[in-house]
Amino acid sequence: MTGSTAAQEITIDAGGRAGGVGGLLLRPPRASHLLVFAHGAGAGMRHAFMEAAASALADRGVATLRYEFPYMSRQSRRPDPPAVLQATVRAAVRAAVAAEPALPLLAGGKSMGGRMTSLAAAEAPLQGVRGLVFFGFPLHAAGAPSDTRGVHLARVTVPMLFLQGTRDKLADLGLLRPLLAGNGHARLHVIEGADHSFHVPKSSGRGDAEVLAEMAETIASFAGAMS
Numbered sequence: 001m002t003g004s005t006a007a008q009e010i011t012i013d014a015g016g017r018a019g020g021v022g023g024l025l026l027r028p029p030r031a032s033h034l035l036v037f038a039h040g041a042g043a044g045m046r047h048a049f050m051e052a053a054a055s056a057l058a059d060r061g062v063a064t065l066r067y068e069f070p071y072m073s074r075q076s077r078r079p080d081p082p083a084v085l086q087a088t089v090r091a092a093v094r095a096a097v098a099a100e101p102a103l104p105l106l107a108g109g110k111s112m113g114g115r116m117t118s119l120a121a122a123e124a125p126l127q128g129v130r131g132l133v134f135f136g137f138p139l140h141a142a143g144a145p146s147d148t149r150g151v152h153l154a155r156v157t158v159p160m161l162f163l164q165g166t167r168d169k170l171a172d173l174g175l176l177r178p179l180l181a182g183n184g185h186a187r188l189h190v191i192e193g194a195d196h197s198f199h200v201p202k203s204s205g206r207g208d209a210e211v212l213a214e215m216a217e218t219i220a221s222f223a224g225a226m227s
Contacts, residue, residue: 005029005058012067012095014088021088023067025099028058033223034103035133036096037064038089038113041079044072049110049197052208053135056216062223063103067092069113079112086120093126106223108133108161111170111196115149122155130226131159133219136196139171139179147175153183160186161222163215165194189218 007024014021024045027034035057039045045066054064069088071080079085093107107121107129108114114134121132140146153160162180164171173190180186191211193200198211 007054007066010065010095010099012088012091014070014084014091016084016087019070021068021070021073021091023065023092023095024054025063025065026054026058027063027100028061030061031058031063031100031103032061032220034063034065034096034100034105035219035223036089036092036105036107036117036129037066038092038107038109038117039066039068039072040109040111040113040136042077044068052212053110053215056212057219060216060220062106062216062220063100065092065096065099067095082116082119085112085116086123089117089120090126093129097128104223104226105129106131106133106219108135110135111138114138118156118160119152121158122152125157129158131161131222132156133161133163133222135163135215136168136198137162137164137171137176138196139176142169145172145175147179150176150179153179153186156185158185159222159226161219162186162188163191163198163218164188165191165196165198165200167193167195170196187222189215191215 007026010023
């Protein structure tokens with residue numbers, strides 16, 4: 001990341017027995033938007049991908065609030081029930097509003113974190129959130145193609161950006177494309193050669209940093225279009 005801005009550690013009140021969960025707020029100078037950024041099922045907010053994505057976004061004027069789900073804070077491998085995960089999404093959004101009330105909000109996340117954000121938004125609008133961003137939406141389990149995990153997307157009322165790789169085994173593009181085609185709120189950005197972790201083969205002539213730069217530019221453009 002350019003400059004010397006460091007992430008600020010905060011505690012988010014997730015409510016109920018979950019209590020407080022950790023958060024990392026990275027706000028670059030002259031930030032234009034803030035993305036409330038959830039992690040995937042198997043790795044927390046300090047995972048290398050989360051760190052790199054937050055840094056790439058900061059370089060383009062998009063602040064991020066990364067946060068942990070309660071099970072990750074407990075160092076458990078088993079995700080919390082969906083109701084707890086979705087309540088944590090809402091708590092993180094409230095924390096973002098409190099921390100940076102002047103910044104327009106986006107929300108989303110990597111894999112499961114993005115899906116839980118979409119489920120929460122489908123149930124009821126997220127406070128102040130103008131759009132959703134999904135880093136590898138997990139449409140189905142590996143080897144079990146289905147679009148049932150995406151049915152709720154029709155109930156989301158804000159713009160949505162899907163960043164999906166052509167080698168993602170958790171999202172068959174042959175299923176995802178038609179699912180989103182009839183949704184006026186959805187935009188699909190396909191990353192050639194990328195898998196679910198957004199790695200690309202060496203033969204592509206690109207590396208992880210270039211893929212992250214492509215995604216960050218796409219998100220910044222998406223955010224700017226809603227300003």
